[in-house]
Amino acid sequence: MTDPQQPSPTDRSDADDVEQHACPKCDAQPGSPCRSRGGAVASAYHTRRFTLVPRLKKALRVPTPADRGPGRPWRPGTPPPAPIDPDLPSADIRIGYARCSTLGQELDSQLDALSKHGIPRGKIFSEKISTRVRVRPKFEEALRTAREVKAHAPHCRVIFTVYEMKRLGRDAAELTALADHLTAHGLVLEMLAGPLPGIYDPTGPGKLLFAFFAAMAETERENIRESTLEGLDTAARKGKHGGRPPVITDDMLHTVLRRRAGGESVEQIQPDLIIPTGKRKGQNPSVASIYRALAEHAKREAYPEAVKAAHADFAAMNNGAVPEPRTQAEALKSH
Numbered sequence: 030m031t032d033p034q035q036p037s038p039t040d041r042s043d044a045d046d047v048e049q050h051a052c053p054k055c056d057a058q059p060g061s062p063c064r065s066r067g068g069a070v071a072s073a074y075h076t077r078r079f080t081l082v083p084r085l086k087k088a089l090r091v092p093t094p095a096d097r098g099p100g101r102p103w104r105p106g107t108p109p110p111a112p113i114d115p116d117l118p119s120a121d122i123r124i125g126y127a128r129c130s131t132l133g134q135e136l137d138s139q140l141d142a143l144s145k146h147g148i149p150r151g152k153i154f155s156e157k158i159s160t161r162v163r164v165r166p167k168f169e170e171a172l173r174t175a176r177e178v179k180a181h182a183p184h185c186r187v188i189f190t191v192y193e194m195k196r197l198g199r200d201a202a203e204l205t206a207l208a209d210h211l212t213a214h215g216l217v218l219e220m221l222a223g224p225l226p227g228i229y230d231p232t233g234p235g236k237l238l239f240a241f242f243a244a245m246a247e248t249e250r251e252n253i254r255e256s257t258l259e260g261l262d263t264a265a266r267k268g269k270h271g272g273r274p275p276v277i278t279d280d281m282l283h284t285v286l287r288r289r290a291g292g293e294s295v296e297q298i299q300p301d302l303i304i305p306t307g308k309r310k311g312q313n314p315s316v317a318s319i320y321r322a323l324a325e326h327a328k329r330e331a332y333p334e335a336v337k338a339a340h341a342d343f344a345a346m347n348n349g350a351v352p353e354p355r356t357q358a359e360a361l362k363s364h
Contacts, residue, residue: 171189
């Protein structure tokens with residue numbers, strides 16, 4: 030594998046080679062473009078500078094790339110990294126990341142797999158967050174730590190390790206951009222399981238395989254979403270609706286209606302009502318909840334025909350049919 034910090038020979042531009050040297054004319058240091066007499070970025074590198082590159086000795090002119098800002102006020106660029114001493118001891122340093130989508134899921138299997146792979150728990154970052162959330166704090170912290178380790182130990186191979194690809198994300202473009210980001214910072218990506226286990230090699234067929242399986246991960250996410258929506262729709266047709274159970278049940282509403290008919294107020298009834306299920310099980314419902322339930326009950330009682338017609342239209346639309354238009358008399362009746 031080539032050094033990701035240095036452009037490969039086929040990717041190197043004329044500017045990369047020229048800026049490896051200081052300019053004998055304008056004293057621009059390595060990593061910086063040449064500057065004009067007026068203090069701006071020169072539109073082309075000075076001849077004495079690009080002739081230091083053997084393959085450019087016969088060139089008449091080497092233009093300054095647009096990203097260096099020709100014509101703009103000159104500022105020093107980033108000097109090229111110092112060559113790594115081959116005598117320095119090299120080692121692999123791994124940073125682990127574990128993720129699951131919901132609070133109900135467990136991370137133990139991922140954490141155990143990363144620990145068995147030789148990553149200390151102190152270097153494993155974990156969180157419970159969906160990939161649909163663009164900002165994942167622990168993920169960003171893990172990337173930042175990996176970059177810092179690489180900056181302090183450039184002679185070591187820093188490996189960003191996850192259990193499988195979908196722990197990183199399920200969006201193909203996002204996964205590909207992440208792989209490019211790791212490569213640009215000299216980091217190595219490793220997956221312990223899934224369709225592409227092992228260390229990801231950005232050269233050769235590795236990049237094509239990674240893009241393919243990233244697209245497969247995105248397709249899998251869309252299939253899960255469609256299956257979930259179909260399941261919810263089927264359950265709704267059977268009268269089973271998801272979400273939290275209602276605070277005011279039918280029995281409680283019946284009690285409230287009966288006691289109000291006897292002359293009691295909502296404030297008098299509220300202390301005797303007990304929530305049967307949910308997070309507030311065993312507590313009294315709020316007065317506002319009781320009033321909302323009474324208002325909904327009043328609507329149902331006032332417009333029974335409209336509610337029945339709306340349910341019929343909804344069922345017809347779910348079955349793929351178009352609701353038949355009502356006569357003016359029927360419409361007025363439903364109102």
